[in-house]
Amino acid sequence: MIQLCVPEIRGNEWKYIKECLDTNWVSSAGSYVDRFEKEFSEYLNARKAITTSNGTTALFLALKVLGIGEGDEVIVPSLTFISPVNTIKYVGAEPVFVDALRDTYVMDVDKVEELITPKTKAILPVHLYGHPVDMDKLVEIARKYNLYIIEDATESLGALYKDKYVGTIGDIGCFSFNGNKLITTGAGGMLVTNNEELGEKAKFLSTQAKVVNENKSFYHPEIGYNFRMPNILAAMGCAQLENIDEYIEIKRKNAAYYNKLLKNVKGITLPEEKEWAKNVYWLYSIVIEDEYGVSRDELIKIFAENEIESRPFFAPVHNMPPYINCKRGDLSVTEELSKKGLNLPSSVKLTRGQIEKVCKVIIKIV
Ligand SMILES: Cc1ncc(COP(=O)(O)O)c(C=O)c1O
Known part of the structure; x- marks a missing residue:
């Protein structure tokens, strides 16, 4: 059988994962999580990269840290895997569907403006099947109407829009390391941003909004989530990124x-x-x-x-x-x-x- 898209495991995956097993650092603490975030942000020339449990939780987190919720509208393509649309609903907002282009299959940016209403808060382009959305045009629209851009770059890691990697052009970019993606950690995701504050907020919320007191007790000033990537998967991510x-x-x-x-x-x-x-x-x-x-x-x-x-x-x-x-x-x-x-x-x-x-x-x- 010639399969559609299977993982490529030919580098240091065994070595790095074995190291996690040998040292007992298999869960959410351990050096590979920080390393994967650092190397991933360096690869994309982005300020911050935050690991997540999958691409869907990265998208959810992106909407959350931008304060999108009840009563807001988000413009999103209909020709996409359903995940980004579901996350709009998870935060209580409403998706508004925009058409695709015949030649590159991605969001038709020229059809976005007519869908903007006073309720619109963000545009969520999906860089589908490996090809980028026309981001300059989209950024111009977002600036004109004061909207956020969350890029779903889960299917296009490494793709360039002009000289920039997709996922680093809008306010936040999201990636997936599901088994069929260009690089994989089995399951996993990454949220990327050039805004330090948003990055820190995302990390905080994804790790149970936890503040550790001097006596090691926990304090949670708001409701957080457990969207962490385990060290053992981050180790695989580091190895995959090398190739x-x-x-x-x-x-x-x-x-x-x-x-x-x-x-x-x-x-x-x-x-x-x-x-x-x-x-x-x-x-x-x-x-x-x-x-x-x-x-x-x-x-x-x-x-x-x-x-x-x-x-x-x-x-x-x-x-x-x-x-x-x-x-x-x-x-x-x-x-x-x-x-x-x-x-x-x-x-x-x-x-x-x-x-x-x-x-x-x-x-x-x-
Ligand atoms: C366009 C798109 N967005 C989001 C996701 C969600 O990623 P994950 O499966 O890691 O949650 C996927 C794929 O799986 C996808 O193809």
């Missing part, structure tokens, strides 16, 4: 090879990389147009018969029962992409032969 640039280069080469083999196939639209972007192709994604002759869903079945795992684009969140009555703009591109978009195998360990096998299936149908 990140190599993984990104492999993913980009694999995408280039897919592009080369598929470029003349009628009815297949290839992924774009805008001139201002560095796409990390977390999941190499294509659109199966009507003229291809076989539908996206039929193609998924044919892939499965050939022992190839593929995945349809996310189903639009605005059609899910909890969100059916939420405010929205025109979502026609989202609807279309979710019916026609397809993620192809994208693991770092994917071989050229495997890419050829996937492309042969696509070409043979034509």
